[in-house]
Amino acid sequence: xxxxxxxxxxxxxxxxxxxxxxxxxxxxxxxxxxxxxxxxxxxxxxxxxxxxxxxxxxxxxxxxxxxxxxxxxxxxxxxxxxxxxxxxxxxxxxxxxxxxxxxxxxxxxxxxxxxxxxxxxxxxxxxxxxxxxxxxxxxxxxxxxxxxxxxxxxxxxxxxxxxxxxxxxxxxxxxxxxxxxxxxxxxxxxxxxxxxxxxxxxxxxxxxxxxxxxxxxxxxxxxxxxxxxxxxxxxxxxxxxxxxxxxxxxxxxxxxxxxxxxxxxxxxxxxxxxxxxxxxxxxxxxxxxxxxxxxxxxxxxxxxxxxxxxxxxxxxxxxxxxxxxxxxxxxxxxxxxxxxxxxxxxxxxxxxxxxxxxxxxxxxxxxxxxxxxxxxxxxxxxxxxxxxxxxxxxxxxxxxxxxxxxxxxxxxxxxxxxxxxxxxxxxxxxxxxxxxxxxxxxxxxxxxxxxxxxxxxxxxxxxxxxxxxxxxxxxxxxxxxxxxxxxxxxxxxxxxxxxxxxxxxxxxxxxxxxxxxxxxxxxxxxxxxxxxxxxxxxxxxxxxxxxxxxxxxxxxxxxxxxxxxxxxxxxxxxxxxxxxxxxxxxxxxxxxxxxxxxxxxxxxxxxxxxxxxxxxxx
Amino acid sequence: xxxxxxxxxxxxxxxxxxxxxxxxxxxxxxxxxxxxxxxxxxxxxxxxxxxxxxxxxxxxxxxxxxxxxxxxxxxxxxxxxxxxxxxxxxxxxxxxxxxxxxxxxxxxxxxxxxxxxxxxxxxxxxxxxxxxxxxxxxxxxxxxxxxxxxxxxxxxxxxxxxxxxxxxxxxx
Numbered sequence: 045x046x047x048x049x050x051x052x053x054x055x056x057x058x059x060x061x062x063x064x065x066x067x068x069x070x071x072x073x074x075x076x077x078x079x080x081x082x083x084x085x086x087x088x089x090x091x092x093x094x095x096x097x098x099x100x101x102x103x104x105x106x107x108x109x110x111x112x113x114x115x116x117x118x119x120x121x122x123x124x125x126x127x128x129x130x131x132x133x134x135x136x137x138x139x140x141x142x143x144x145x146x147x148x149x150x151x152x153x154x155x156x157x158x159x160x161x162x163x164x165x166x167x168x169x170x171x172x173x174x175x176x177x178x179x180x181x182x183x184x185x186x187x188x189x190x191x192x193x194x195x196x197x198x199x200x201x202x203x204x205x206x207x208x209x210x211x212x213x214x215x216x217x218x219x220x221x222x223x224x225x226x227x228x229x230x231x232x233x234x235x236x237x238x239x240x241x242x243x244x245x246x247x248x249x250x251x252x253x254x255x256x257x258x259x260x261x262x263x264x265x266x267x268x269x270x271x272x273x274x275x276x277x278x279x280x281x282x283x284x285x286x287x288x289x290x291x292x293x294x295x296x297x298x299x300x301x302x303x304x305x306x307x308x309x310x311x312x313x314x315x316x317x318x319x320x321x322x323x324x325x326x327x328x329x330x331x332x333x334x335x336x337x338x339x340x341x342x343x344x345x346x347x348x349x350x351x352x353x354x355x356x357x358x359x360x361x362x363x364x365x366x367x368x369x370x371x372x373x374x375x376x377x378x379x380x381x382x383x384x385x386x387x388x389x390x391x392x393x394x395x396x397x398x399x400x401x402x403x404x405x406x407x408x409x410x411x412x413x414x415x416x417x418x419x420x421x422x423x424x425x426x427x428x429x430x431x432x433x434x435x436x437x438x439x440x441x442x443x444x445x446x447x448x449x450x451x452x453x454x455x456x457x458x459x460x461x462x463x464x465x466x467x468x469x470x471x472x473x474x475x476x477x478x479x480x481x482x483x484x485x486x487x488x489x490x491x492x493x494x495x496x497x498x499x500x501x502x503x504x505x506x507x508x509x510x511x512x513x514x515x516x517x518x519x520x521x522x523x524x525x526x527x528x529x530x531x532x533x534x535x536x537x538x539x540x541x542x543x544x545x546x547x548x549x550x551x552x553x554x555x556x557x558x559x560x561x562x563x564x565x566x567x568x569x570x571x572x573x574x575x576x577x578x579x580x581x582x583x584x585x586x587x588x589x590x591x592x593x594x595x596x597x598x599x600x601x602x603x604x605x606x607x608x609x610x611x612x613x614x615x616x617x618x619x620x621x622x623x624x625x626x627x628x629x630x631x632x633x634x635x636x637x638x639x640x641x642x643x644x645x646x647x648x649x650x651x652x653x654x655x656x657x658x659x660x661x662x
Numbered sequence: 663x664x665x666x667x668x669x670x671x672x673x674x675x676x677x678x679x680x681x682x683x684x685x686x687x688x689x690x691x692x693x694x695x696x697x698x699x700x701x702x703x704x705x706x707x708x709x710x711x712x713x714x715x716x717x718x719x720x721x722x723x724x725x726x727x728x729x730x731x732x733x734x735x736x737x738x739x740x741x742x743x744x745x746x747x748x749x750x751x752x753x754x755x756x757x758x759x760x761x762x763x764x765x766x767x768x769x770x771x772x773x774x775x776x777x778x779x780x781x782x783x784x785x786x787x788x789x790x791x792x793x794x795x796x797x798x799x800x801x802x803x804x805x806x807x808x809x810x811x812x813x814x815x816x817x818x819x820x821x822x823x824x825x826x827x828x829x830x831x832x833x834x
Binding site: 063223224264267269363366422423424425431433434435459460461462463464520522523584585587588589591592635636638639642643645646647649652 | 664691694695696697698699700701702703704705706707708709712713714716717718721722724725826830
């Protein structure tokens with residue numbers, strides 16, 4: 045006889061309970077959070093009704109900070125502590141930041157990780173981004189008056205592995221469970237494609253504040269297949285602002301004396317750029333060195349000064365089309381995304397290249413967050429667009445350093461992810477037990493011209509004579525575009541342990557330390573938080589098991605069923621405990637105990653797909 | 663169905679060189695619909711891990727099946743005739759002569775029309791090599807001769823890539 049399940053209030057075992065899942069567009073100039081409500085994706089406003097959150101963080105002192113509009117308002121008076129466009133620093137080293145002088149705040153840091161000097165001490169770009177993400181998380185939790193289940197966070201398609209990892213680390217610091225990282229143009233395609241019931245091949249031209257992406261996607265019956273992608277992760281609307289600022293300085297004959305001047309110039313330049321979208325001429329008014337100056341500028345002048353920036357985007361478009369082996373005529377349409385695509389010169393250049401006007405019937409600021417929200421809703425298991433499937437690609441080739449500083453390619457760009465590639469290595473000294481690998485990303489043949497991602501050290505190789513060991517190293521790129529490495533000596537079957545030293549990111553230890561520091565120093569707070577998180581994880585595991593049992597419980601023998609039931613019961617009891625470790629152990633026990641069941645379900649799913657096909661072809 | 667099945671078994675298509683690209687594309691999406699980690703996002707880490715193994719395996723098979731060179735190499739290997747392109751580079755003299763002529767022609771090309779003509783010629787050679795492979799593998803079952811033809815095709819494709827690179831340089 046089946047036992048009745050009686051749940052405590054607030055612990056409903058109902059697997060169909062709605063989970064709060066959001067899409068977050070973490071942008072260079074502004075960020076948004078969106079969610080699906082009553083079947084419709086919409087951006088969530090703050091308490092004053094604004095959906096956009098400026099990606100600006102101001103550190104007032106070691107305790108206080110401002111995020112968003114408040115920070116932006118203080119930019120003119122406290123430029124050194126107001127961090128904007130932090131996305132451009134994510135996963136980068138100090139040497140990568142061109143135009144460092146144009147920043148109104150100071151950056152430094154030793155080899156590898158870059159830091160921003162602020163009134164609250166040195167801050168990594170990951171920590172600063174986490175402030176923005178946490179603000180959006182609170183906005184979502186306030187809106188729904190519930191804990192956030194998870195988020196889909198968008199990244200530029202052309203972000204390399206280091207930049208993606210930095211984004212995921214920032215989410216973790218903000219206490220957000222990342223359901224998936226997806227590319228911004230892909231997110232835009234979801235929102236656009238589902239809205240317009242589109243089929244065929246589309247180009248998504250996405251010029252954001254600091255990044256440019258071009259993605260070619262094939263849309264068929266709910267499958268969004270990225271065919272090729274390209275771009276420039278250091279080219280965006282910001283660069284147009286800088287070009288305009290340079291024009292203002294050249295025309296006025298003035299120079300920038302300090303951070304206050306610089307901030308004033310950047311604010312005035314952005315405003316003038318926006319005005320030139322509709323006006324043919326503007327007068328840029330600002331105070332420099334305490335003097336009021338008025339500089340007249342025409343759109344033609346501005347366009348001439350930024351022609352080479354626009355040309356760079358078109359060159360990337362051409363390259364992506366060639367990678368896709370498609371002619372411009374083969375496309376069903378071109379979708380513009382990103383606030384910077386409002387500039388008439390962008391629309392004209394795109395129209396000239398493709399020989400037709402781009403599609404602009406959606407809000408270029410919101411579409412990315414909306415698409416991410418649709419994907420988040422589905423990943424959280426809330427139903428909805430059930431047939432949606434994203435097949436994204438790795439934007440840049442992955443390789444390893446070989447003799448003489450050359451790159452051996454292991455995963456070519458535009459390969460669908462997840463993907464894995466195995467490579468065999470051997471030892472060159474007798475008794476050698478360790479091996480170092482340097483993984484890089486990029487299209488060039490020399491290591492020096494590619495992006496260094498990480499150094500992996502493999503230890504625990506059984507000692508053998510030189511050349512006798514056969515170490516198979518497997519590089520796996522998951523659906524988030526993140527790399528992991530596993531190594532095994534083929535003869536002995538010994539697994540080598542792999543330690544990762546990211547070239548420009550934070551190590552796991554650093555993240556753990558930051559997590560501890562960020563949750564205040566009070567021991568009690570930390571324990572309370574750990575307990576809350578352990579319970580959320582436990583809940584997630586219980587729900588997952590419930591839906592698996594609902595769908596495929598028939599696969600289990602009565603004994604297996606009983607074993608899983610016992611583990612579920614044990615976890616429910618453990619959840620009443622006030623010790624995080626007790627809850628975690630019970631969650632892990634259930635996870636381990638259902639692993640075989642999960643494998644069985646997967647295999648059945650594949651078999652089912654196959655047999656469906658065979659019946660069809662009879 | 664398991665992870666050790668051949669690409670052809672996984673895609674439920676005959677183990678032949680001739681393949682219909684449309685059918686492969688459709689089958690790939692059908693399989694990913696079942697196995698992609700996103701389908702199991704709310705089902706815990708174990709399901710994610712297994713889904714990823716399947717999804718990776720399906721992508722690997724698709725990459726190999728849709729590319730003629732990889733597909734032919736794979737068929738040769740399944741029939742005990744590995745291509746070993748890295749160690750075995752011996753080619754017939756006539757073929758190498760033709761390659762050298764092409765290389766010289768590419769170096770001497772001065773107009774985009776001449777480059778286009780070379781491209782057309784190489785494309786024709788590629789079509790010919792593909793037809794020869796189909797005859798050797800699907801009709802004669804002569805995998806040793808097919809291995810030779812696969813290597814020829816690799817040369818041709820590498821050269822086609824060089825033409826494209828040159829055309830890019832000119833285009834910019």
